Amino acid sequence: MTAQALLTIGFFVVVLIAAAYPLAIFVARIADVSPIRGVAGTVERFLYRLSGVDPAQDMSWPRYAVALLLFNALGALVVFAVQRLQFWLPLNPQAFVNVSPDSSFDTAVSFVTNTNWQGYSGESTMSYFTQMVALAVQNFLSAATGIAVAFALMRGFARRGAPGIGNFWVDVTRSTIYILLPLSLMLAVIFMSQGVIQNFDAYKDARTVESLTYPDPKLDAAGAPLKDAQGNPITEPATTQTQVLAMGPVASQEAIKMIGTNGGGFFNANSAHPFENPTPLSNFVQMIAMFLIPASLCLVFGRMVGDSRQGWAVLGAMTLIFVVMAVVANWAEQQGNPAIAALGVDQTHSATQAGGNMEGKETRFGIVSSALFATITTAASCGATNATHDSFTPLGGLVPMWLIELGEVVFGGVGSGLYGMLIFAIMAVFIAGLMIGRTPEYIGKKIESFQMKMTAIVILVTPFLVLVGSAIAVTSEQGRLGIANPGPHGFSEILYALSSAANNNGSAFAGLSANTPFYNSLLAVVMWFGRFAFIVPVLAIAGSLARKKRIEPTAGTLPTHGPLFVALLVGTVVLVGALTYVPALALGPVIEHLQLHAIH
Amino acid sequence: MKQMLRPLTVLFMLLTALTGVVYPLIVTGIGRIAFPDQASGSLVVRDHKVVGxxxxxxxxxxxxxxxxxxxxxxxxxxxxxxxxxxxxxxxxxxxxxxxxxxxxxxxxxxxxxxxxxxxxxxxxxxxxxxxxxxxxxxxxxxxxxxxxxxxxxxxxxxxxxxxxxxxxxxxxxxxxxxxxxxxxxxxxxx
Structure with a gap:
């Protein structure tokens, strides 16, 4: 742990709050259903006129849910179709073939659910058209869907005796054109200034300074690598002095990838790739971007229910868990790898090097900017990575995995983080209600049997998907076939994949070979239900709360804006996460940590 | 369900055009004008040849x-x-x-x-x-x-x-x- 780490974390939190506060004032206006008049609303009105949307129409929760599901199902269909047809579509200078059916299916579900799990490598699979018109569009629309659900739940708390929770078409349109598009445009310009590429050129050849000789694997007629009797690939020496540089419209996609907590990289190496994330400054901006909307939505919530302290309490609980996890990840990675230290390699932090566990990390980011990025991307359900999580130390890798498993409520995804955390808040007041023997209430709404049933579904659905999915993968031949690292780390790869998919994160212990029909199908199903079996009960809670009267607080009401409630909320999140996952984590990262330090 | 069909399909197409075509083209335009070197890959040229x-x-x-x-x-x-x-x-x-x-x-x-x-x-x-x-x-x-x-x-x-x-x-x-x-x-x- 270095002073630089603490300074960076502190600075990050200050900049985040300073940016989220003004944004919240703006977003609260967008969430308000009253029309935006004058020139500012021109595009919005035009879109409604063409598509026949009546913005004044208020939807009941089932209607809202149906619109949302149809909109997302159509999105998945289009993403699937574009991948299957990309060879015949424009903007394909590398002439990439159509993507396989199972990979297309997995990727379609992945981008629609805001997971952005990637079984493919972007630069050798996807045409520019697919990246722009299929994948990046869902980056916007899945984020807008998340914001819409958050708005709906906020209205559930804010409204009294109301039949509806808003209009899905309006919420999606407004989130896209007023929040996501302007922020993306700003970010894209900042990224280009730092060196992120943005062009439609074919890949460029460079004549390198030195020629390179390397063992080139021999392929059979079908393109599969030939192997000798021992199972090692047969190679023959090849020499080249040409380096082919992958190109593409990266900056525009990078911006929405971060601000929409999508995380699907244009390139395979994601935010570690110098063309996606060229400088420490671009890296810092990416980290802020991941938390910006989730943080500001907490404050929007406070404004909408007419008590800003409620928003700060939720934000406070998130920040508390995040800072502790960031410190642990930094500490673990700075320790380095004792096995490498044993070979006489210098891993100490000094004026001329960051030191620590540098396998799978970029020099410009070192330990601090990598460990912090990993904490943020998994606290938020982003899943972009600027370092390979698979190569983290056991405890350093446990932090991102467990943050995902907490249910993506520590800031979480755009919209989904807040609605997830509010479900935990309902759980927290319920537990408190049991302790003091009073009907629980939150923001003036009585929490009764129907809300608790829905809350139970929401809280149980992802652990069910993670644990059952992992069990299926480790007990099946095809599941084990994907493992890259031996020992408990191999189990961690599978557990991480299922946690990431069910909680719609999208990052990976990427050694796992997941681009197989087995994993593509399993993960697609898990991602879909992880997203929508979560959203529908949340909308049901929103609808049922909107119909309730609002009761005034009395002397017996548990205040939900003070440190006591923050502690209760943190306790609920951590306890549920710990009780569910400690046994599984013990089999992976915990054993590996003990092994690593027992040997050395 | 039926009256949802038009918002569903038309709004989807319009938002796709806006975020998938208009937006990246605007970014590309800004890149061409303001950051031509960075947008094309920060290429290093020696004797009129790209060396990396x-x-x-x-x-x-x-x-x-x-x-x-x-x-x-x-x-x-x-x-x-x-x-x-x-x-x-x-x-x-x-x-x-x-x-x-x-x-x-x-x-x-x-x-x-x-x-x-x-x-x-x-x-x-x-x-x-x-x-x-x-x-x-x-x-x-x-x-x-x-x-x-x-x-x-x-x-x-x-x-x-x-x-x-x-x-x-x-x-x-x-x-x-x-x-x-x-x-x-x-x-x-x-």
Missing amino acids: SALISQSFQDPKYFWGRLSATTPMPNNATASGGSNFGPTNPALLDAVRTRIAALKVADPGNTLPIPVDLVTASASGLDPDITPAAALYQVARVARVRRLDPAKLRERVLAQVREPQWGIFGESRVNVLLLNLSLEGVQ
């Missing part, structure tokens, strides 16, 4: 050049069409094999070097395309490069230090040296 990108690492194996990070891309290292890391876990024997191989190569090229080997010089980057090494890793190699090129080590050391980029704005990231630019600056110097 300032942001993408190249392979250097000759002892007269400074070497970069290990690259786990396939089939060749520093493959800029197949980015990625090794994904070796911390207890994977293959990780230690890769480290040992690099240590051996460094020792063979410079048997007399007694400095501690900096960790970034024996580990693979996340992208496989990391253009930088730490100042420690560059300074470790000064003795070797100076010997092969018959340069004064003190002068070469100064050259290296002149190329160190400090953390951006003094707070972000780490000190680093761009390997390609450092090696290009030595062209013509023996």
